[in-house]
Amino acid sequence: MPSLNLIVPALLGLSTHVLGANLLAAHYTGKLYPLTFNDNTLKVGAAISGAGTLPAWLGLDTSGGAKTVYSVDESWYGSGLLASFTVGADGSLKQASKITTSGASVHGTPYAGAKFFATVEYDPSTLTTYALPFQEGRKPLQQLKFTMSSPGPNSRQNAPHPHATHVDPTGKFLLVPDLGADLIRIFSIDATSGKLTACSQGEAQKGDGPRHGAFWGPSANSTDGLMLYTVNELGNSVTSWTTSYTGGCLALKRQQTLTTSSGGALAKGSKAAEVHVQDNFLYAANRADQTFGKQQDSIATYSIDASTGKIAFVETSNAHAWFPRTFQINKAGTLVAVGGQTSSNVAIIKRDPATGKLGDLIASAAVATPGREQEEDGLSSVIWLE
Numbered sequence: 428m429p430s431l432n433l434i435v436p437a438l439l440g441l442s443t444h445v446l447g448a449n450l451l452a453a454h455y456t457g458k459l460y461p462l463t464f465n466d467n468t469l470k471v472g473a474a475i476s477g478a479g480t481l482p483a484w485l486g487l488d489t490s491g492g493a494k495t496v497y498s499v500d501e502s503w504y505g506s507g508l509l510a511s512f513t514v515g516a517d518g519s520l521k522q523a524s525k526i527t528t529s530g531a532s533v534h535g536t537p538y539a540g541a542k543f544f545a546t547v548e549y550d551p552s553t554l555t556t557y558a559l560p561f562q563e564g565r566k567p568l569q570q571l572k573f574t575m576s577s578p579g580p581n582s583r584q585n586a587p588h589p590h591a592t593h594v595d596p597t598g599k600f601l602l603v604p605d606l607g608a609d610l611i612r613i614f615s616i617d618a619t620s621g622k623l624t625a626c627s628q629g630e631a632q633k634g635d636g637p638r639h640g641a642f643w644g645p646s647a648n649s650t651d652g653l654m655l656y657t658v659n660e661l662g663n664s665v666t667s668w669t670t671s672y673t674g675g676c677l678a679l680k681r682q683q684t685l686t687t688s689s690g691g692a693l694a695k696g697s698k699a700a701e702v703h704v705q706d707n708f709l710y711a712a713n714r715a716d717q718t719f720g721k722q723q724d725s726i727a728t729y730s731i732d733a734s735t736g737k738i739a740f741v742e743t744s745n746a747h748a749w750f751p752r753t754f755q756i757n758k759a760g761t762l763v764a765v766g767g768q769t770s771s772n773v774a775i776i777k778r779d780p781a782t783g784k785l786g787d788l789i790a791s792a793a794v795a796t797p798g799r800e801q802e803e804d805g806l807s808s809v810i811w812l813e
Contacts, residue, residue, distance in 0.1 A: 448472060448518040450764055451496060452773055453482040453808040454795045459498065459512075461520065462792065462809075464762075464775055469790035471773075477522045479508030484534045485808040487514075490541055494812065496520065497537065499546055501803075502530040509535065509546065509561055514812050526561035534591040534639075538601055543568065543621035545601055547589035554589055554603055554612075556621055568621050575608045580634040581661045583607070590660075591639045595670075597650060600626070600677040604637035604657055611637060611657065611668070613677055629655075629668055629679030636661025641704045645733055654736035655679060658702035658711045663687050665702060665711050665729065667738055682737070687711050687727040689718070689743040696801060705756045707731040708783030709738055712751040714768070715801070722749035722770060726763075728783055744785035747774035750798070753808045762789070766809035769798040773809050 448461030458474035459482065479500025488495045494514035500507040507530035511523045528546075535546030537559060544557045556568045573587035588607035594616075595602065601623055603612040611629035616622075631637045638660040645652040655668040664686050668679040687699045693716045700712040709729040718725040725743040732739070746754070748767025756763050760780040766773055772793050777786035798805020 448520065449812050450773065451485060451520070451810055451812055452766060452794050452806055453478060453485050453498060454771070454806050455481050455483075455798070455804045456795050457482065458795065459485075459520075460794050461518070462773060462794075463518075464790065467789050469773065469775055469792040471792050471794055474795070475520060477512075477525065478510055480504070481803070481807075483532070483807050485810045486536060487810050487812060488537050488541055490537070495523070495541070496810070496812070497535060497544065499532045499535045500528070500530070501533055503550075505530050507532050509544065509557065511559075511561060518812065524560035524562065526557060526563055526565060528555070536592045536594055538594045538598070539616055539618040539621055540598075542618075545592045545623070547592055547603060549588050549590060550586075552587040552589065552607070554592070554623070556623065558621065569623060571623065573605065573608065573612070579607065579609055581636060583661065584609070584634070584636065590637070593640050593642075595677055596642055596644065596653065597672075602640060602655070602677075604640055606636040606638055606660055609633055609635055609637065611640070611655070611679055613679070615676055626676035627678060629681065631657070631659065631666060631681065632662065632684060634661055635659035635664065635666065635684070637666070638699065639702050641702050641709070643704045643709070643731060643736065645736070652736055654731075656702055656704065656709050656738070658687075658699045659684070660698050660700065663693050663697055663699045663713070665699075665709065665727075665738070667736060669736070685729065685738060685740055687713050688716070689727070689740075700752050701754060703754065703756055704731070705760050705778075706780065706783065707733050708741075710754070710756070712746060712754050712765070713743070714750045714752060718743055719745040723747070724749060724751050724767075726751065726754065726765070726785060728785065730783060741783065744776075745788075747776060747788045747791060748772055750805070752806070755810050757811050758813045764809050764811060766806045768805040768807060769800055771795060771797040771805045773806070
């Protein structure tokens with residue numbers, strides 16, 4: 428990837444081109460930031476507008492051969508934005524489509540061959556779907572309102588709080604971890620209309636607060652032995668689930684729940700954040716645990732048994748970030764990009780593909796302005812543009 432030599436500034440929040448970018452970060456100031464990692468050096472490019480007020484999540488879709496970035500705006504003020512950006516062969520980004528929403532979205536994903544998009548609204552307790560490409564003025568296809576009969580054991584579980592949308596490896600089911608209701612909600616997908624139909628739910632342990640999930644399987648192109656792993660924000664743990672495909676639905680059965688701590692209780696205010704799978708290893712980020720010193724949080728590593736999907740704790744490693752809300756492993760499995768929300772930095776860390784262990788810090792760069800401790804500001808998301 429060439430160095431970042433030329434930047435064309437954003438124009439009034441419309442299309443923007445940034446040459447050479449191989450990472451992209453979102454910041455709660457309402458901007459996206461391209462980054463170039465080359466020769467162990469990390470450079471931050473000019474800010475890109477067009478992602479709304481509080482862009483909370485970024486996702487890269489390569490299912491159609493082209494690269495498309497989707498951004499989700501968490502704006503709490505009654506008006507949010509969903510947007511898509513195309514990624515050129517030279518790393519340039521250009522806004523392709525957008526749609527105004529009612530706000531409060533925290534995550535989203537395309538589904539059914541990128542014909543539709545599903546997003547969840549945390550406080551409104553809703554799941555909303557849209558046709559793609561986004562088009563201003565177009566109404567949602569479907570909006571499902573979640574309810575629960577009584578509050579959960581944690582004070583934050585006063586209502587359903589859906590936190591993510593994940594498509595299973597078959598592309599036929601959408602899963603929604605619900606932090607408030609301690610559920611993994613499951614929906615079958617009508618690939619023609621985009622309609623979602625509820626299946627039976629996976630039940631987490633009370634007070635776990637499932638936030639995000641990641642799938643793993645012992646062999647490609649098969650659901651035999653397929654596992655789902657979820658990270659639990661309130662329980663500071665990860666859970667493994669076996670899957671079964673029967674009666675036109677996907678069913679989950681809870682197996683293990685392991686702490687994200689290397690030993691003892693995590694620091695007060697700790698919140699497990701995100702989970703990813705690479706090869707036969709599982710990773711989960713700890714926010715505000717300060718395991719490696721002041722403002723130095725951690726990432727927990729687990730091994731996955733290749734025959735059973737059972738997980739075992741390996742170690743915690745320095746995230747080289749404060750409040751690591753976001754992280755992603757590159758395709759080669761040799762690097763991890765970590766986004767510190769409060770420190771507002773992107774850190775590039777070595778990864779050993781053989782052992783799964785995370786190693787030394789290679790590079791780190793500050794992005795926009797730092798956040799405030801335990802507040803919803805700072806850096807929100809980072810992804811590789813691969």
